Amino acid sequence: MKDELVTLILDTLREMGSSGQFTLDGVTAETPLFGKNGLLDSIGLVSLIVAVEQGIEDRYQKAVSLADEKAFSQKKSPFRSIDSLADYAIELINAG
């Protein structure tokens, strides 16, 4: 499941990157997504999260909300890397 989510996030980033916003060269699951030295600005993050949510709903028939108060009150931001976002998504999918 973790691999599936990492792939989903990477595919979504590739889709967004293809319009020239950024390049995926050298991007790994540990690359910072948002925040200091992050790949994305806030608008990019919104687009990524919405698309990943839609991808999750499509694949797992689960409506999850990746960016809500809960996400922001986590000790460590789920948005710091692809890896942490994938973990957070799995947590939400399994919780519902």
Added chain:
Amino acid sequence: MSAAYIAFLLDRFAACADQDAIVWRGERYSYSWLVETTNRWMRDLDEHNVSHSAVVSLEADFSPHAVALLLALIDRGCILVPLTSSVGAKKEEFRAIAEVEAILEITPDDRVTHRSTGITPNHELIMQLKQSGHPGLVLFSSGSTGKNKAALHDFVPLLEKFKTPRHSMRTLTFLLFDHIGGVNTLLYTLSNAGCVITVSDRSPEEVCSAIEQFKVELLPTSPTFLNLLLLSRAYERYDLSSLRMVTYGTEVMPESTLQRMHSILPNVNLLQTYGLSEVGILRSKSKSSDSLWMKVGGEGFQTRVVDGLLEIKAESAMLGYLNHASPFTEDGWFRTGDAVEVDGEYIRVLGRKSELINVGGEKVYPAEVESVILQMDGVEDAIVTGSPNPITGHMVVVRVRLSTGESLSEFRSRMMAFCKDRLARFKIPQKVVVVDDALHGDRFKKLRGNNV
């Protein structure tokens, strides 16, 4: 006894008795028919015990008897509540809000049925209007973003502008019978001895067929319909050479739709109209057929822009809402809620302030984004709205109907590439939803409600 509110109309009708007044279901009804029938209804309303100044709902679409009855009811000083089937299940609620005393319903075969409701009006504004003896008009806002507001008008100032003779035109009544634009089209056409051409449905095929068959010169319509017309290519199958003018209003026109219409019908004047249930229809003049800039105003109207929002002071303004607090400033200006840009004498409507999307402090008007996305191949319709988002406050959401069969991610990817050089980045929809259903209602106006 007639108070002669429509005497000026009957005089004009009499002067062109043999001309067509109305085309309905392919049949022509002359002005002499209309005069006779209106006079007959004036007498018959006595027999039906419809009292002078009664609140009467006229539940109809444009038909010969609906038009004659409307005129007879105005002349009688009645307070008219036109309702069409597009209001659907809300009819009962609307009758209650307007305190309708009598219902006149026109059946599909143009017969009239009559019944009383047993309601005795007591709304302050209705009672004041009744006492003045003037005829009235109640119009419901379409409520595409919230509650339907009932605007009560004194009909006398609304009729005033039709006393000035203008061009006579063969006009297709596209806007509905219970809409300010529909009422305006009807009275404009009749007061200038034009011909009212009715259609039984408002599809591009039916409308183009009626234009060809009855040599329609003026088509007052909405941007949503023009977009459907472009998609259907119905204009290729009919002779539209009689058409001289297309007017569009009721919602913001996407720039791209206007440019395409202009390239397809280069000899037709494309003019923007501006009006509201609350103040009536202003006179307007577009800078050109391919421009969204226009001058608005005319006799009886003053306009001003306060904090980027258009305000109007109108002699034909409504008396007030029947179900809502007064929207007027103390000195009588109506706040339209429409955000506009100003360039000298010209204005350009950006959109409703209530539809403005604030993305992390940046402003996005839906129309600008829709205009770009509508230019993409395979996009049949697009509606942009805002949706709350914890990261940027709000995000831009687009709902699209596609003819391409693309997956969501395929379309999203193509959309991002297409919009990249055409829209600022924060304006490019962060969320895309692909839908199968029509994105407009019976009034050919985009449905922006969040539940759609």
